[in-house]
Amino acid sequence: MSLGPDDVKSIAHLARLDIDEKNIQGYVSSLSSILGLVEQMNEVDTSNVKPMAHPMDVSQRLRADEVLEENQRDSFQKIAPKTEDGLYLVPQVIE
Amino acid sequence: MYHTKTLSELSTMLEAGDVTSVQLTEHFLQRIKDYDGEINSFVSVTEEQALNAAAKADAQRKAGNAGPLTGIPFAHKDIFCTQGVKTTCGSKMLDNFISPYDATVVEKMQQAGVVMLGKTNMDEFAMGSSNETSFYGVVKNPWNTKAVPGGSSGGSAASVAARLTPASTGTDTGGSIRQPASFCGITGLKPTYGRVSRYGMIAFASSLDQAGPMAQSAEDCALLLNAMSGFDPRDSTSLEKEVPDYTADLNKPLNGLRIGLPKEYFGEGLSDEINTVIQKAIEEYRALGAEIIDISLPNTHLAVPVYYVVAPAECSSNLSRFDGVRFGHRCEDPKDLEDLYKRSRGEGFGEEVKRRIMVGTYALSAGYYDAYYIKAQQLRRMISDDFTQAFEKVDVIMGPAAPETAFNIGEKTDDPISMYLSDIYTIAVNLAGLPGMSVPAGFSNNMPVGLQIIAKHFDESRLLNVAHQYQQQTDWHTQIPEAFK
Numbered sequence: 020m021s022l023g024p025d026d027v028k029s030i031a032h033l034a035r036l037d038i039d040e041k042n043i044q045g046y047v048s049s050l051s052s053i054l055g056l057v058e059q060m061n062e063v064d065t066s067n068v069k070p071m072a073h074p075m076d077v078s079q080r081l082r083a084d085e086v087l088e089e090n091q092r093d094s095f096q097k098i099a100p101k102t103e104d105g106l107y108l109v110p111q112v113i114e
Numbered sequence: 115m116y117h118t119k120t121l122s123e124l125s126t127m128l129e130a131g132d133v134t135s136v137q138l139t140e141h142f143l144q145r146i147k148d149y150d151g152e153i154n155s156f157v158s159v160t161e162e163q164a165l166n167a168a169a170k171a172d173a174q175r176k177a178g179n180a181g182p183l184t185g186i187p188f189a190h191k192d193i194f195c196t197q198g199v200k201t202t203c204g205s206k207m208l209d210n211f212i213s214p215y216d217a218t219v220v221e222k223m224q225q226a227g228v229v230m231l232g233k234t235n236m237d238e239f240a241m242g243s244s245n246e247t248s249f250y251g252v253v254k255n256p257w258n259t260k261a262v263p264g265g266s267s268g269g270s271a272a273s274v275a276a277r278l279t280p281a282s283t284g285t286d287t288g289g290s291i292r293q294p295a296s297f298c299g300i301t302g303l304k305p306t307y308g309r310v311s312r313y314g315m316i317a318f319a320s321s322l323d324q325a326g327p328m329a330q331s332a333e334d335c336a337l338l339l340n341a342m343s344g345f346d347p348r349d350s351t352s353l354e355k356e357v358p359d360y361t362a363d364l365n366k367p368l369n370g371l372r373i374g375l376p377k378e379y380f381g382e383g384l385s386d387e388i389n390t391v392i393q394k395a396i397e398e399y400r401a402l403g404a405e406i407i408d409i410s411l412p413n414t415h416l417a418v419p420v421y422y423v424v425a426p427a428e429c430s431s432n433l434s435r436f437d438g439v440r441f442g443h444r445c446e447d448p449k450d451l452e453d454l455y456k457r458s459r460g461e462g463f464g465e466e467v468k469r470r471i472m473v474g475t476y477a478l479s480a481g482y483y484d485a486y487y488i489k490a491q492q493l494r495r496m497i498s499d500d501f502t503q504a505f506e507k508v509d510v511i512m513g514p515a516a517p518e519t520a521f522n523i524g525e526k527t528d529d530p531i532s533m534y535l536s537d538i539y540t541i542a543v544n545l546a547g548l549p550g551m552s553v554p555a556g557f558s559n560n561m562p563v564g565l566q567i568i569a570k571h572f573d574e575s576r577l578l579n580v581a582h583q584y585q586q587q588t589d590w591h592t593q594i595p596e597a598f599k
Contacts, residue, residue, distance in 0.1 A: 027472070034430060034475040035437070035452070036468055037460030046472065049530050053473050056531055059419045060489050063496070070491030071498060073321060074307045074547020075571060079350045094214045100444035107439055110450050 021051040116141045117277035118594065121334040124280055125182045128175065135175070135185025139168035139229050142187045146231065146278045149598060153254045153263075155273035157192045158200050159232035167229040174227065182337055184227030189282035191270050192233040193240055194220050194325075195314040203316045204238040204248040204266075207436050207443045207462030217314025218346045219283060219325050226341035231279055235269030238464045239433065240290055240318045242266050243536045244526065247466040252523055255298060256595040257561055261520040264294030270328045271298035275562075276598040281329035281338060285315060287322045288421050289515075289540025292552040295328055296515035296564025299554045301581065301591055302328040303335045306571050307547035308353035310339075311346035319428035320351070322421075322544040331591050332553065332581035336360040339574060355572060363575045364582040369403035371580065372508040378414035379513030379539055387558035392514050395555040395565045398587055399512075399580075407508050411500040416493050417542035418534055423477050423490035424545070429467075430474030436462060469530065498546040505570050510580055514539055515552040515564035539566060549574045553581045554590035562590075 022030075027046045031038045038046065092105060101108040116124065116138055127133045143161055150156050164187070171185035195201050195213035197220075202208045216224070223230075237247040245253040245268025253268040255261040256276040263272040267284030271294035274282055284291040286304035295302030303326045310325045317323060327338035339360045346352040375396065380389060400406055438444035438458025445461055448454035463471070477486035504511060516536055526533040543550040548571060552564035565584075569577045585591050 022476075030472045030476050030479075033479060034468075034471050035434075035455040035459055036463070036471060037456035038468065042465075046469065049469055050472060050476070052531055053422055053469070053534075054476075056534070057419045057423055057477075057486070057490075059416065060423070060493055063413075063416065063493060065489060065492035065496070068492040068495055070488050071495035072491060073351070074498065074545070075353070077308070077351075077353065082347070091214065095440070098210070098212055098214065098441045100438060100441075109439055110448050110454055112451050 022047055022054070117145055120330045121186055121280040122331065122337060124186060125337070128185050129180070135168040135171040135229060136165065138185065139164050139187050139231070142231055142279055149276055149278060152259060152597070153256055153272050153276055154251050155235055155253050155269040155276065155278060156189070156232045157202055157204070157235050157250050157269070160199055160230055164229050164231050171227050171229060181227055183341055186228050187231050187279055188223065188228035189231050189234050189270065189273055189279040190220060191236055191267050191283050191285060193236060193285050193316045194283060195316070196220050196230070196233065199233065201233070201316070202249070203240070204236040204250060205462065205464065205467070206249045209249065209443065211442055215314060218311035218348060219315065219342055222341055222344070223283070234267070234273055234282055237266035237268065238467050239316065239429070240266040240285055240287055241429070241466050241470055243289070243293060243533050244521070245269065246523065246527055247464055249464060254523070255520045256598050257299065258520070260522055261561065262297065262523055264297035264520060266290040267328060268294050271295055271300055271302070274298070274300045274328055274330065275595060277594055281327060281334055283325060284328040285323060285325045286544065287318050287425060288544050289537040291326050291328060292515045292540050292550055292564065292566060293537060295552040297520040297562065299562030299590070299593060300328060301331055301335055301551070301553055302326065303339065303551045303574070303577065304543065304549060305339065305343065305574055306549045308351055309355070309549070309572065309574070310342050311344070311349045311352050313346055313348040317432040319425040320432060321428060322425060324544070331585055332578045333361070333364060336364060336578045358575055360575055360578055363579040366579050367403065368399065368580065368583050371399070371404040371510070372407055373399055373404050374407050374409035374504050374508030374511045376409050376411040376414065376504070376511060376513060378411050383517050383538065384514060385518050385558065388514050388518065388563050391556035391558060391563040392565055395584065396512065398584060402583055402587065409504045409508060409511070411504060411542065413493065413497045413500050414542060417497055417545060418538055420490045420493045420497065420545060421541045422473065422534060423486045424494065426470040426474030427477045427487050428474070430471045430478060433467070433471055466530070494545045497542050501546045501548060509569070509576060511568040513566050515566040516540070519558050519561035519563060543568055547571060549577055551577050551581055553584060554593070556590055
């Protein structure tokens, strides 16, 4: 499997990653070689194998819908890049 | 001096009143000051907090409320959230992150009374096998400062090897406790998936990540695992399983123990010298009464390819939380929301992290999900089934922890694939969720070699017993690099 520069740009966009134009060629070759390594998977027929999501095939625990945590907004917002009146600020989204 | 003692020995000395926690803490803080400049194993040193905690531990001991770990100096890998202390995960993304809460592991160790000296360096977001991807610079191997300490828990391994701390925590997603333990000549244990809580441990690949102890001996690891383990309702993958006393079986004789040697772990790619060291360790076990059985784990060669789908896929999802909005790095003057996301992430993440996020994003993108992620999960089951079958015939599996000793800094940085292959013997264990250890077994070209021991799910007691009995016969685990004596 080999990728081109446009593939890398579109993957970077999907991942919301700004990458330097000068590094694109490097990603083209490293991502292609990783996908090449991964291609070995296709040598094995797995048509009757059930996918394994958890090493012990345990499904996730459910709990009652109760409030267990206290509100700690102030302490969480202390480390935020930008807040105002208890809200997180980002650039304007809607005109 | 104190630093030449194991954690278990220090515990006995504290109990006997031969030393105080304040004395120990001062001693190790001084060692960090004197020696860490050479190896860069700490990202933060929390001197004031440590001295306060040590005084508290001494008071607790005086009052008769001390446990075996009360007052023991300790270090946490910087992947664990520590309230009020910078928690970076080795990344520029979290260079300004003062955690508002403690990880469960941190909380539990605190309850056990350990004194945190600081936070150890690591590969960025635990993605790496050499500690060269850290934003805070490469960690150097105390046995040869031109060599890497392994990764991703490289700072933890190097700090214990240099005796700057008696022990530390590590995390292991594909070998990140066992490979650096092997490279640095210390004892490291990756518990069964779900044994130790992942709450507050910054997530890399959630179906593989597991925390464990890194120390000088199996006995030390047993004491630490006693304190770290247990069910945690705040971790949805924590398993409700009682915690045994991991020190209880340490002295059981190994008569009749069945050891499996998978032929795939001794084939092409393994250095001859490492093979010799491992064979010698196996002979030691034979002398202790163990039976050696040849086995096969036929899908071993697929573990690395499978891992490089599963781990990047899960990391691309986990790391989407770093978006410059609520915490972590934010770029200057974003022109719109997308620019804020893209530049904050582009600037905050290093190359290896970006590479893995992109591989994962690709593997999970529309049209590719079945070909990559589902296919990898199917093979994951086949790899896991190999172990299940092997464990019908044997009690533990042994082999090398890594195909070579610590390589030189810079040697593999331009070739991610060759870096990935240094985890070839450790990765399958994570895919199967099994517990595994690396135990010092000798040297090759003056660099440490680790023996890997793998057991069934939740059979950590057996692992520790098998490692401890070996350490009663050998002194590899007591060796200290010349420059740090």
